[in-house]
Amino acid sequence: MYRYYFKRIIDFLCALVGFVLLLPVFFLVSLFLFISNKGTPFFLQERPGLNEKNFNIIKFKTMSDKKDSKGLLLPDSERMTPLGSIIRKLSLDEIPQLINVIKGDMSLIGPRPLRTYYLPLYSVEQKKRHSVRPGITGWAQVNGRNAISWTKKFEYDVWYVNNLSFFLDMKIIFLTIKKVFKREGISQEGQVTVERFNGSN
Secondary structure, rough: HHHHHHHHHHHHHHHHHHHHHHHHHHHHHHHHHHHOOOOOEEEEEEOOOOOHOOOEEEEEEEEEEEEEEOEEOOOOHHHHHHHHHHHOOOHHHHOOHHHHHHOOOEEEEEOOOOOHHHHHOOOOOHHHHHOOOOOOEEOHHHOOOOHOOHHHHHHHHHHHHHHHHHHHHHHHHHHHHHHHHOOOOOOOOOOOOOOOOOOOO
């Protein structure tokens, strides 16, 4: 019952209240990024959601669109802007996803929505992560976030799906707040974001 009805009601109400409370921060960051990114404060990207149905995730734009001589995007470390780095360290780039939660694309708690081109690389077990709505934070995020391997991250995602409950979600929320203040696991060692999943790592 919680998985299908109560959780969605809590998501909607909490995301709505949270977005209203964070409106001053939302507008301030949007303004700074509008100036810094020459009119593009937001970043939209297609991600697979519940039952692998695609939606556009909304985040603050923390990286430039700089490309090499072949027209390919430069590595993340070379595209991360100074302002974007600060926003990521403070986890402020996730605030716009409250809009995704209000719309029903996402949940507050659940496996993180990843890139669509990862879908063919998942094992049958790993695909279970798409049997619930993706979340802004999740069990993998409070157990290492981007500092752990993809294999371990997916194990945590599937464990969450199999053990989903109201009390587990509350535990994840409190642990997430702790992680944000301590700024743990934001990126993998030696990288500004996270390495690309190739089906085995």
